[in-house]
Amino acid sequence: MAFKVPRGTQDILPDQTPKWQKIESVLRELARVYRYKEIRTPIFEHTELFHRSVGDTTDIVQKEMYTFEDRGGRSLTLRPEGTASTVRAYVEHKMYGAPEQPVKLSYMGPMFRYERQQAGRYRQFVQFGVEAIGSADPAIDAEIISFAMDIYQTLGLKDLKLVINSLGDKETRDAHRTALINHFKPSIHEFCDDCKNRLEKNPLRILDCKVDREHPLMKTAPKLTDYLTPPSKEYFDQVKKYLDVLGIEYEVDPNLVRGLDYYNHTAFEIMSTAEGFGAITTLCGGGRYNGLVEEIGGPNVPGVGFALSIERLLLALEAEGVELEVEDGLDVYVVALGDEAKLKAVELISSFRLKGISADMDYMMRKMKAQMKSADRLQAKFVVIIGETELEEGAVVVRHMESGNQEKVQINEIVNYLKEHLR
Template sequence: MNMKAPRGTNDVLPGEVKKWQYIESVIKNICDRFHYEEIRTPLFEHTEVFQRGVGDSTDIVQKEMYTFQDRGGRSITLRPEGTAAVVRAFVENKLYGSPIQPVKLFYFMQMFRYERPQQGRMRQLNQFGVEVLGSADPAVDAEAIALAMTVYQELGLKSLKLVINSLGDKESRKSYRQALVEHFSPHKDELCTDCQTRLTQNPLRILDCKKDRDHPAMQTAPSILDYLNEASAQYFEQVKEYLTLMDIPFTVDKNLVRGLDYYNHTSFEIMSDAEGFGAITTLTGGGRYNGLTEELGGPDTPGIGFGMGIERLLLALEAENIEIPVDNNLECYFVSVGDEADKQAVRLVHDLRKHGIQVDKDYQGRKMKAQFKSADRLHAKFVIILGEEELAKQVATIKSMETGDQHETPLSRLVEQMKELLQGGNA
């Protein structure tokens, strides 16, 4: 019997969870300032959502999806990425009819991809993502990139590199596609089996191949930038201009194509240059995907988005020695001695919690000394003591664990007194 977590998954234990919660709170605050609203979609979708949305020629669809048949014989897939799922929800719920356009959304999702687990790349992964649907303004592309950069910067990351490219519109991509076929065809037998297939299905993805990255033909491949028509070139120039106006430095990489079929126009990645971060440097990837809503049964609606891996973000923070400010202190710990005091402690602890005070108590039947040790381990700011003597006088003793000062307070004023102390006073 195998009772371990499945390969490619891990448990996030209580101490680590607080780091995740802090990161999520920072991101939510930034999204609120950018006026993005949260969306939550099902953990699984009909398989065709990803086949049509992500693309049949991608590694995700061909090799990495967790797909199964449910009891009704329907093909179901655990979501491997967020964009197709969000666009499906956008179409199904007719958000394109909202009077407020564009629709600006963000999400926190668990994704599932069957790939070789390695540091920062798991089979169950967590992503923060953003999707903007309903605007073809290049300023929206720059805004989405700015949002991602703001997240990293406000969390303290400094070793960042933004790389951008343009994949052009349909006309530009068609011309470029033909140029790539002509360029790589003489070298077909020298390419990996995946790239041999890509040559006919989606030649742009050859540029994204990790196996053939050092092949001489990669170095001499034509640049998409040379095949942009006037409208696409102008669009890309505007995106770059907006980034410059926001003082966001960037590098143009003509080989940046991203791994999903739905991208067009702006494509971007944010990478970590931190020493010791690892061979896989990408933190965030995204781009524009005009036409995806049509693929999923909706009206022609332009869109742009990105996905940010939370696990990789944590690794980047660790590589730059950035401490996440997590408060592990407990506001107060209730120490009770004797059967009657134990009973009253249950009522008093519940009353304190109802009034917004963080409090815990002993549930192991331990002696007073052991309860104080527990309060110390939990970094309690105050200890409330209730024994037979206190019960007789209907008071509780409150002790500051920082100063050692203590005093008695009537049980009827315990909540009020604790509120006053937690707002800045000492016992």
């Protein structure tokens, strides 16, 4: 039997991992600059956590979660997103009592959703996200959006569109909910079964339906922004003012609702406008989730954050033809000619590595010509050649691969020589 990678997953091979490492290093550096400290949570959580946070009526909970029962009869779920786990940890470890508020957290790791595989979308995918918990200041909403935009621009993307909306407060949502029910109810029989079930439970989710997105009633549905209370409108206006100050362009889309129930007030998505990117253009999404901490068992503490898929980010880079600058070359390749020379080569390579010089050699017992070809393929900056003559002289031949020049260097000086020239 020939085994293959499970459907919806992928192997990231050695020729691809340098790009991943480059992106990960940029994400970690920006998190450091913005002062969002890393948190690491378990890959699986109690299922009820996601039911209470993400929402029973969402596609994630209804259709996409990988849920299993452990030997103790407990229902566990592979995390489908990172906010719920982060907030659970925030509550469990009483981080709301920390002297420095808000608590700014970042995370990066695999998430799991059972959904149809598409370009840049997998059942196991890597998500980077940040959460700022403890502040109701609209300025931090703008900071979160700025952070997200900064990621894509730092990596060289230009074809971007930021879309924002306000989901308002509870009073706003209640009034809008009644209007949506009245709008859809007379024709709900024309909609899919999911929408029928959502009409009374959570009609806002109808606007997020992928099946009935082209139904005429979708275009004429009551806009949430028309029901914003004065405080909600003022909050949204403040967020927009901060974005203006930051010079961040945006579009207001009254139909943007996001796919998770915990959002309120600010919601946003960053999309790729690159030609050929695909039908699903969203790269990143986030917003404010006041009330989520309390729902999970903590105090009434506000929060805001975003998350992005690294797979989608890589797809956007490819669509725009952006080549990441990755350092994957080899510092030195040692060519050994003869058994005694090979002993010395093993010793030299060890001394190089101890000084932080990346080094490799031939382990296939090939001739010198084949070893030189191998050094070339590995993009070695230098080749160190050692044979019987060199052993007798206590020296090695060093070839600069870029220029083709070569010279003899005493063995006891080779480490310093390489460090100086590599600098």
